[in-house]
Amino acid sequence: MKTIYLVRHGETYMNLYTKMQGWSDTPLTERGIEGAKKLGKALSNVPFDIAITSDLKRASDTCKIIVSENVNAKKLKIIPTPYFREQFYGYLEGLDSEMAWRMAGSPHGYQHSDDMFVNEKIDTIRNWCKDADPFGQAESAKEYWTRLNNGFK
Incomplete structure (x- = not known):
């Protein structure tokens, strides 16, 4: 059985400025770079077989930083994909x-995101967006999950 590690990209300037950032x-x-380095060191002895990343630069950069610390860094293949x-x-x-x-x-009656995220399912919020x-x-x-599931296939 394979173990999959899911990692979110490090902090970006859009995160810092609290701007919406999907495909932008x-x-x-x-701070984002340092966080990726720290995680890379923490996972350095986990022998990754492959690294699959979003094709967006913030995710690819995070992945490269983490992989550079890995015990398999020299032979590890990084695959960027829009999925x-x-x-x-x-x-x-x-x-x-x-x-x-x-x-x-x-x-839908929500004036603040905190209330919305506590009371609604994320897929409902995706549809509202x-x-x-x-x-x-x-x-x-549906569009989001179809794309993501195609990536896992």
Whole structure:
């Protein structure tokens, strides 16, 4: 049986500035780089067979930093793919995060993201983001999971 380690990318400037960041990409901050190095050291003796990452730079950079510390670093293959990107938020990308969550949640009675995330399923919120996108390009829960599951296949 294989063990899969799922790692989120390190902190980016969009994270620092509390902006919505799905497919929009910004570099890792120093804190993000240091966090990836720390995790790489903590996982250094786990003999990874393969490293699959989102093709976005923030995720690929995080992956490369972690892999560089790994016992199998010299023979480890890194595979970037769009299948493992975060949800695409369409028009909401780049907006202040709280404003974007409010755009998605307020038609459903939520004025703050904290309440929404405590009381609603993430897939419901994914669908609300799609509904809030005036261009209709944000991913619905079904679109998101179809893409992600294709990556696992």
